[in-house]
Amino acid sequence: MKALLVCEQREGKLLDTSYELVAFAERLGAEVSLVLVGTPAQAPQVAAKLYLADVNKYGEYSPELHKHIVLAAALKENPDYIIFPHSSYGWDLAPRVAATLRVGQVSEVVNIVDGKLEVSLCNGKLRRTVSPKAARAVLTVQAGAFNYAGQKSGAPQVEAIEISQGSSALQFVGYEPAEKKDVDLGRAEIIVSAGRGVGKKENVGVIADLAKAFGGELGASRPVVDAGWVGHSHQVGTTGQTVSPKLYVACGISGAIQHLAGMKKSDFIVAINKDKDAPISEAADVMVVADVLALAPVLAEKLRAA
Amino acid sequence: MNILVCIKQVPDMESRFKVNGTGDWYDEADLAYRMNEYDEYAVEQAVQLKEQLGNQPEITVLSIGADRVGEALKKALAMGCDKAVQVQDNDSARKDPWQIANIIAAFAGDKNFDVIFTGMQSQDRGSAQVGVTVAEILGHNCASTLVGFEYADGVVTAKRELEGGVKSVVKVPVPALVTCQLGLNVPRYPTLPNIMKAKKKELQLVPVASLLKEEAATGTEKLYPPVKSGGGIVLEGDLGDIADRLLGILKEKTTVMK
Numbered sequence: 001m002k003a004l005l006v007c008e009q010r011e012g013k014l015l016d017t018s019y020e021l022v023a024f025a026e027r028l029g030a031e032v033s034l035v036l037v038g039t040p041a042q043a044p045q046v047a048a049k050l051y052l053a054d055v056n057k058y059g060e061y062s063p064e065l066h067k068h069i070v071l072a073a074a075l076k077e078n079p080d081y082i083i084f085p086h087s088s089y090g091w092d093l094a095p096r097v098a099a100t101l102r103v104g105q106v107s108e109v110v111n112i113v114d115g116k117l118e119v120s121l122c123n124g125k126l127r128r129t130v131s132p133k134a135a136r137a138v139l140t141v142q143a144g145a146f147n148y149a150g151q152k153s154g155a156p157q158v159e160a161i162e163i164s165q166g167s168s169a170l171q172f173v174g175y176e177p178a179e180k181k182d183v184d185l186g187r188a189e190i191i192v193s194a195g196r197g198v199g200k201k202e203n204v205g206v207i208a209d210l211a212k213a214f215g216g217e218l219g220a221s222r223p224v225v226d227a228g229w230v231g232h233s234h235q236v237g238t239t240g241q242t243v244s245p246k247l248y249v250a251c252g253i254s255g256a257i258q259h260l261a262g263m264k265k266s267d268f269i270v271a272i273n274k275d276k277d278a279p280i281s282e283a284a285d286v287m288v289v290a291d292v293l294a295l296a297p298v299l300a301e302k303l304r305a306a
Numbered sequence: 307m308n309i310l311v312c313i314k315q316v317p318d319m320e321s322r323f324k325v326n327g328t329g330d331w332y333d334e335a336d337l338a339y340r341m342n343e344y345d346e347y348a349v350e351q352a353v354q355l356k357e358q359l360g361n362q363p364e365i366t367v368l369s370i371g372a373d374r375v376g377e378a379l380k381k382a383l384a385m386g387c388d389k390a391v392q393v394q395d396n397d398s399a400r401k402d403p404w405q406i407a408n409i410i411a412a413f414a415g416d417k418n419f420d421v422i423f424t425g426m427q428s429q430d431r432g433s434a435q436v437g438v439t440v441a442e443i444l445g446h447n448c449a450s451t452l453v454g455f456e457y458a459d460g461v462v463t464a465k466r467e468l469e470g471g472v473k474s475v476v477k478v479p480v481p482a483l484v485t486c487q488l489g490l491n492v493p494r495y496p497t498l499p500n501i502m503k504a505k506k507k508e509l510q511l512v513p514v515a516s517l518l519k520e521e522a523a524t525g526t527e528k529l530y531p532p533v534k535s536g537g538g539i540v541l542e543g544d545l546g547d548i549a550d551r552l553l554g555i556l557k558e559k560t561t562v563m564k
Contacts, residue, residue, distance in 0.1 A: 010468070010472075061466075061474060061476060063448070086434075087468075087469060088450070088451050088466060088467065088468045088469060089468075091427075091434040091435075091438075091450065091451075092438060092449075092450040092451070092466075094435075095403075095434075095435045095438035095439045095442060096438060096442050096448075098404075098435075098439070098523075099404075099407075099438075099439045099442035099443060100442065102523075103523060104402065104404060104522075104523025104524040105403065105404070105433070105435055105523070105524070106524055107403075107432070107433040107434055107435055108432065108433075108434075116527055116528075120432070120532075121430055121431055121432060121529075122317065122319060122323055122332070122429070122430050123319045123429065124532065125319070125323050125531070125532075126323055126325075126332060126529055126530070126531060126532070127529070127530055127531070127532050127533075128330075128526050128527070128528060128529040128530070129526070129527040129528050130524050130525070130526055130527065131524065131525055131527055132523065132524050133521070133522060133523055133524060133525060134523070137523075137524070143469075169447050169478075169479055170447055170449065170476055170477065170478055171476065171477040172474070172475075172476050173463075173474075173475040173476060173477060174474070174475055175468075175472055175473070175474050175475075176465070176472070176473040176474070176475065177472060178470055178471030178472050179471060189562050190562055215562075222488065223488075226488050226489040232471060233471075235471075238469060239467060239469060239470075239471070240470070240471065241470065246560055246561060246562045247556065247560050247562050254319075254320075257432075267560065268556070268559055268560045270552065270556075276540065276542075277322070279532065281538065282532045284538050285538060285539065285559070286538065286539045286540075286541060286552060286555055287538055287539070287540045287541070288540075288541045288542075288548055288552060289540060289541065289542045290541075290542070290545060290548055294545055295545050295548060295549065298545045298546060298549045299549045299552065299553075302549050302550070302553060303553070306553065
């Protein structure tokens with residue numbers, strides 16, 4: 001089986017998801033080649049064929065051109081699977097490639113079970129195995145689901161790739177940097193996070209107080225940030241920060257896959273939720289079935305007394 | 307200007323899902339349905355664009371599914387869409403993203419929509435494929451995962467959400483399709499007068515067979531609840547008791563409790 005891995009770079013840096021694709025392909029037992037729109041300096045350090053298109057010529061975000069670059073590499077390699085990271089780059093580009101080739105796409109693969117591709121649905125409450133109907137397929141792989149344990153010291157065999165399509169209807173204007181952080185969750189040893197289950201903005205203080213009692217930082221899930229209850233710098237998950245503290249306490253967080261992907265590497269996870277079967281229980285070392293607003297003050301008091 | 311919004315009706319994600327008898331989908335009985343959360347942002351952005359252009363554009367809202375999707379369509383009409391299309395399909399949950407995209411593209415093909423709005427993904431399947439695939443089939447320009455939308459002189463200025471709080475800005479000439487991320491805007495609640503008005507708006511019924519010519523490209527083999535990682539301790543009961551037991555466990559199993 002052959003796999004063509006579509007690597008991604010941003011603002012001059014190769015993203016780590018590129019190596020996660022290699023780990024995924026290893027799990028599949030596939031023979032690997034890679035394609036990157038970037039520069040030689042960003043080439044993934046993997047001993048495999050790398051098709052490299054010049055980012056200065058084709059642009060950092062010009063999906064029509066990137067599509068043709070991936071298709072040109074696919075024409076040379078004739079891969080069974082064309083694999084993208086399930087990221088803002090990958091989920092934007094993969095369907096364009098799949099539709100042009102008229103092949104099926106399986107999105108956000110989280111695991112391989114008995115040789116089948118497993119994906120999550122309904123906010124992580126269910127899983128299913130999916131099979132493409134044809135021999136060739138496009139896949140996207142969940143960020144963080146596959147860890148690359150190998151050395152990043154292989155030498156790729158670089159082959160430059162050029163396409164005849166030169167211009168893009170889309171005009172990339174530029175990046176807007178992340179808001180300045182008032183908290184660095186990446187360095188926190190303890191994070192206590194508030195989810196939609198806290199009910200309303202006024203209740204966030206109860207969770208913030210518990211975080212304080214633990215000597216930790218306040219985190220939050222996406223809905224809480226979108227609702228404006230907590231600032232974006234506190235957001236844990238794929239669109240916020242990916243964290244791995246020594247202790248993570250999820251308060252009223254159901255555990256959408258985007259959140260789980262951002263915190264499941266924590267050393268120890270406690271989930272406090274009224275619903276025993278909430279998807280967060282899958283990642284939790286301790287599942288506390290309780291109303292977090294009632295439990296948090298009791299817990300904070302005992303922590304302070306200890 | 308001609309605008310299309312594509313919406314999906316999905317089960318309430320707080321539901322308790324049960325695997326069906328054949329083990330390849332969830333049991334649809336006893337589930338409450340609502341408009342896919344991402345699509346509410348798509349509807350709101352379409353209505354805001356119409357308002358910006360002096361209410362001149364016409365907004366068509368489309369949904370594929372059984373008659374229950376009429377509820378989601380009514381909500382979109384009450385939010386400000388002009389007419390609704392239900393592509394009638396009692397088996398829409400089994401259609402794969404490729405088929406769903408082809409149904410939408412077949413409908414939109416000859417109607418000259420300038421801007422098409424979709425959610426960036428559905429809450430149930432979450433494939434994030436349908437919008438981009440529709441654009442690809444129609445040959446429209448496309449940007450996904452929008453957290454900012456501006457329109458002027460035939461060009462959409464889209465702000466895309468990337469990872470880690472970074473955003474990118476891209477200009478997309480019409481005809482364009484954009485997929486909407488949570489937080490793009492603040493979806494309005496339909497007012498009572500607008501709910502009454504919505505009842506008089508046109509609902510067109512289109513049989514799915516007249517639009518769908520494609521076979522599925524992927525299929526579900528088996529559906530099941532996630533396998534618990536095992537070893538997880540469950541604490542229930544009296545709050546004081548739970549707190550004591552939890553602190554005991556943390557002292558034993560972690561290095562952060564002094």
